[in-house]
Amino acid sequence: MPASEAPTPPDRIRQARRQWLDTGTVASGLIAGPLQASWARCRDHYGLAPEGRPQGAPHASAAQLARALEHRHTLMAHAKPVMAFLHDQVQGSDSLVLLADAHGLLLHASGDAPFADRAARVALRPGAVWSEQWRGTNAIGTALAEGQPLVVHAGEHYLSRNGFLTCAAAPIADPAGQLLGVLDISGDRRGYHRHTLALARSGARMIEHQLFTARHAAGLHLRLHPQAEGLGSVTEGLLAVSEDGWVTGANTAALELLGLARRDIGAATVERALGLDVRALLAQGAAPRLLPRGGGSAPLWLRVERGLTLRHTVALSTPAVTRAAPHTPPTPPAATDALAALDTGDAAFHATLARARRVLDKPAIPLLLHGETGTGKDVLARALHAGSARRSQPFVAVNCAALPETLIEAELFGYRPGAFTGASRQGAPGRIREAHGGTLFLDEIGDMPLALQARLLRVLEAREVTPLGGGATVAVDFRLICASHRRLADEVAAGRFREDLYYRLNGLTLTLPPLRERSDLPALVGRLLQAEAPERALRVDEAVMAEFARLRWPGNVRQLANVVRTGVALLGDGEEVITAEELPDDVRAEMAAMPADSPRGAKVSGRGAGGEVAAVAAPAGDAEGDGPEDLRRLTDARIRAVLAATGGNVSEAARRLGISRNTLYRRIA
Numbered sequence: 069m070p071a072s073e074a075p076t077p078p079d080r081i082r083q084a085r086r087q088w089l090d091t092g093t094v095a096s097g098l099i100a101g102p103l104q105a106s107w108a109r110c111r112d113h114y115g116l117a118p119e120g121r122p123q124g125a126p127h128a129s130a131a132q133l134a135r136a137l138e139h140r141h142t143l144m145a146h147a148k149p150v151m152a153f154l155h156d157q158v159q160g161s162d163s164l165v166l167l168a169d170a171h172g173l174l175l176h177a178s179g180d181a182p183f184a185d186r187a188a189r190v191a192l193r194p195g196a197v198w199s200e201q202w203r204g205t206n207a208i209g210t211a212l213a214e215g216q217p218l219v220v221h222a223g224e225h226y227l228s229r230n231g232f233l234t235c236a237a238a239p240i241a242d243p244a245g246q247l248l249g250v251l252d253i254s255g256d257r258r259g260y261h262r263h264t265l266a267l268a269r270s271g272a273r274m275i276e277h278q279l280f281t282a283r284h285a286a287g288l289h290l291r292l293h294p295q296a297e298g299l300g301s302v303t304e305g306l307l308a309v310s311e312d313g314w315v316t317g318a319n320t321a322a323l324e325l326l327g328l329a330r331r332d333i334g335a336a337t338v339e340r341a342l343g344l345d346v347r348a349l350l351a352q353g354a355a356p357r358l359l360p361r362g363g364g365s366a367p368l369w370l371r372v373e374r375g376l377t378l379r380h381t382v383a384l385s386t387p388a389v390t391r392a393a394p395h396t397p398p399t400p401p402a403a404t405d406a407l408a409a410l411d412t413g414d415a416a417f418h419a420t421l422a423r424a425r426r427v428l429d430k431p432a433i434p435l436l437l438h439g440e441t442g443t444g445k446d447v448l449a450r451a452l453h454a455g456s457a458r459r460s461q462p463f464v465a466v467n468c469a470a471l472p473e474t475l476i477e478a479e480l481f482g483y484r485p486g487a488f489t490g491a492s493r494q495g496a497p498g499r500i501r502e503a504h505g506g507t508l509f510l511d512e513i514g515d516m517p518l519a520l521q522a523r524l525l526r527v528l529e530a531r532e533v534t535p536l537g538g539g540a541t542v543a544v545d546f547r548l549i550c551a552s553h554r555r556l557a558d559e560v561a562a563g564r565f566r567e568d569l570y571y572r573l574n575g576l577t578l579t580l581p582p583l584r585e586r587s588d589l590p591a592l593v594g595r596l597l598q599a600e601a602p603e604r605a606l607r608v609d610e611a612v613m614a615e616f617a618r619l620r621w622p623g624n625v626r627q628l629a630n631v632v633r634t635g636v637a638l639l640g641d642g643e644e645v646i647t648a649e650e651l652p653d654d655v656r657a658e659m660a661a662m663p664a665d666s667p668r669g670a671k672v673s674g675r676g677a678g679g680e681v682a683a684v685a686a687p688a689g690d691a692e693g694d695g696p697e698d699l700r701r702l703t704d705a706r707i708r709a710v711l712a713a714t715g716g717n718v719s720e721a722a723r724r725l726g727i728s729r730n731t732l733y734r735r736i737a
């Protein structure tokens with residue numbers, strides 16, 4: 069019996085375990101092949117004893133877990149609604165829905181509180197690592213090791229202490245074929261249900277579908293299904309195809325339908341995958357057609373498309389709709405929804421959004437977003453695109469501060485084959501051309517080198533681009549949004565930014581208020597909590613919220629989002645209120661160091677529990693160099709202290725300070 073079907077009967081498992089313990093072998097057929105292979109790995113590679121306890125199994129600290137969650141942000145964002153949906157399906161059956169990363173680290177759990185307590189006794193909870201190396205044969209670790217969905221039931225768990233569990237898990241791969249993690253449903257073995265594996269597998273497919281849709285929002289892609297009605301449903305196969313005929317992305321369903329392996333992504337041609345030449349595909353209209361296939365394979369329905377819409381996000385919260393597998397896309401959200409979602413009640417921000425709304429579909433008016441680090445310039449740019457009529461076209465973001473001067477030019481304008489040493493043999497179209505029809509977002513435009521500013525100006529004036537190394541000029545049409553934490557007018561005055569470009573970019577400036585000046589802190593916290601744990605009704609303790617209102621938040625919403633994320637990660641199952649206990653050390657230290665009657669933004673400093681210098685509160689208007697000199701010195705001192713505390717790790721220091729890595733690099737440059 070394959071590992072992915074029904075569980076092995078209890079007497080067969082007992083017999084298999086007895087043979088294993090007595091003779092070190094199991095007669096073939098007693099338990100599934102992949103599980104037998106796993107038992108052998110546990111003994112021979114990992115030296116585990118069936119009756120033993122895991123020795124030295126790693127468990128992530130709250131801070132490490134918060135970092136892992138941040139690192140896996142995209143996976144988490146797509147997995148959480150699916151997990152909430154699965155939880156609804158298995159609620160009351162003594163089970164947990166779990167998400168692990170590709171190393172078996174449990175990232176998130178959603179499930180019944182009494183069972184969560186029992187599961188926690190064997191460390192089946194976020195932060196623990198369930199790879200085979202530490203926990204023996206188990207659905208999460210073994211699905212990762214075997215790369216396939218499977219059930220591990222009762223005594224099939226290598227360690228007898230896990231024998232009270234029945235677990236079904238399915239791997240999740242990204243569109244490029246890389247294993248991202250595992251979705252698992254674990255419960256009490258007495259509550260085994262034969263549909264659980266199908267549920268886990270469907271959940272993993274839903275997540276993959278969402279990941280594909282997010283990754284391949286633009287470009288040529290194919291939908292595949294054995295039935296015409298299945299096109300557009302979560303069960304369809306999705307294949308991304310390059311214009312020169314290579315398979316560049318696929319979900320698991322597409323790989324299975326076409327008999328491809330993950331390693332074929334990027335290595336197989338469309339011709340090999342479908343028996344169709346890419347020109348024939350490109351010539352095809354948008355109507356579905358039946359694709360005959362040789363070798364006795366059933367024909368497939370195929371639809372060729374450019375640009376994807378997020379079809380299933382909305383449906384997931386309503387199980388009945390999802391089970392019915394919608395065949396027609398839901399009505400696209402109203403054009404202003406994406407902006408409305410950002411409006412949490414602050415009057416200044418509300419006014420900014422109202423101004424933005426008026427020019428939403430006037431692409432001739434370029435937008436310039438200005439605000440301190442972490443105020444949400446990137447988030448707003450994406451919302452402006454998502455709320456516009458161009459939302460099904462590409463959104464292309466380029467961070468002008470993150471690329472060396474020599475690369476920005478090639479990245480933006482593209483290059484011909486062999487245009488410079490190290491150029492790829494195919495050449496590249498460049499990000500400006502990729503944004504054709506959609507939105508080009510130039511972040512940190514104030515950091516663009518002067519020489520390139522001239523070139524960008526020419527593109528904006530002529531609306532056409534010529535790749536590096538020469539070649540034909542190509543007409544381009546895009547909505548331009550630029551962002552900067554610097555005041556560009558000051559940069560112009562200082563001679564660092566071209567005046568003519570400044571006027572060309574500045575159709576309308578939208579200013580994002582710093583968090584310390586926003587009046588909607590509780591509503592914003594509520595929104596962040598909801599995004600972090602959609603299935604739980606969490607809130608922040610009132611006293612803590614009052615303290616939040618007095619903090620200076622140099623990292624703005626980014627810092628607040630990190631604090632909320634850590635708070636949620638540290639809450640126990642069943643706990644709903646984030647108190648000071650669940651806050652990161654540096655925030656607690658800053659709160660403790662604040663005089664009881666200090667008004668919002670008052671200047672204080674302090675030392676955190678770990679000896680780290682706590683955040684420095686300061687009056688509004690400093691953070692990115694606009695403020696008084698003494699404050700800048702204080703902030704630099706803090707940056708140095710945090711960098712020292714992290715051993716010079718810039719990413720970690722930026723996270724602790726609540727600022728972006730770019731900002732930190734700028735400050736230490």
Ligand SMILES: Nc1ncnc2c1ncn2[C@@H]1O[C@H](COP(=O)(O)OP(=O)(O)OP(=O)(O)O)[C@@H](O)[C@H]1O
Nearest residue numbers: 410440441442443444445446447448625626629728
């Ligand atoms: N309105 C919002 N709602 C929810 N989260 C937000 C909002 N604004 C910002 N964030 C959070 O803050 C983080 C930082 O936002 P964003 O990258 O848009 O800021 P930024 O102003 O572009 O920062 P930087 O200038 O440092 O690049 C985001 O990842 C997001 O988690």
